Amino acid sequence: MSEFETIKVEQTGEIVTVYLNRPRLNLFNNQMIEDLISAWHGLRGNREARFVVLTHTGDHFSAGADLGAIREQAFTPEDARYQQLAGHELMRSLESLEQVTVFSGRGVICGAGMAVAMACDFRIMTEKAYYIVPESQIGTYYTWGCTPRLVRMVGASRAMEIIMLCDPISSEDAFRLNLANRVVPEDQIEEATRDFIAKIASKSPTCIRLTKKIALGASMEGFGNMFICEPELMQGVVYTGETDEGIAAFLEKRQANFPK
Secondary structure, eight states, X not given: OOOOSSEEEEEETTEEEXXXXXXXXXXXXXXXXXXXXXXXXXXXXXXXXOEEEEEESSSOSBOOBOHHHHXXXXXXXXXXXXXXXXXXXXXXXXXXOSSEEEEXXXXXXXXXXXXXXXXXXXXXXXTTOEEEOOGGGGTOOOTTTHHHHHHHHHOHHHHHHHHHHOOOEEHHHHHHTTSOSEEEOGGGHHHHHHHHHHHHHTSOHHXXXXXXXXXXXXXXXXXXXHHHHHHHHHHHHXXXXXXXXXXXXXXXXXXXXXXX
């Protein structure tokens, strides 16, 4: 398998395992986005692989975007638009893989981390794992097509609550909200992931592949419009200055002073 700077990719038989590998919190930066896109594109020609497991090194799947790196690079509105284009490609290329994709995560699953988890076909979490969407706290909204995706999964009112309140979502609540397919003890997640895949692997490969495509096709109405307009929306948000203030407040551990 190819060597990457921020992820590890391993294949054992028909299972490809992709690890976020940017210690300590596996923060998403431009390089990680590029590495993941490259990994997803590489899997398109991999006829031996039937399953992809998205997991991580360390105690936490991901604490989200690397805000320190964003602030250091003088993040402009145009940068925000191009980052949206990359984020959309990351999500589309993951969700459209022919392989069955299984997220398997511990610890914090934040922002961009929750985004890629939602783009997988199935999600397995440990009992102490939790989701959180802090975007509105840092002067942005849930981008990469994630707001309509979350609405699709949990309904409009609950999605707005998750995004607007920025409260952690326990694994128990995630299961109840259809954001997790399994919740397992901390020391059993690898075994539970293998067992989950083994049950699917015993079924008709063609019917599994067709089921995935039919199910996703039936649920994706309206996403194309969002992919077209969202980069422009995000550029406009950054022009307001609220993103700069939100990121600064987060990094400085203070309350953001957003204009009213």
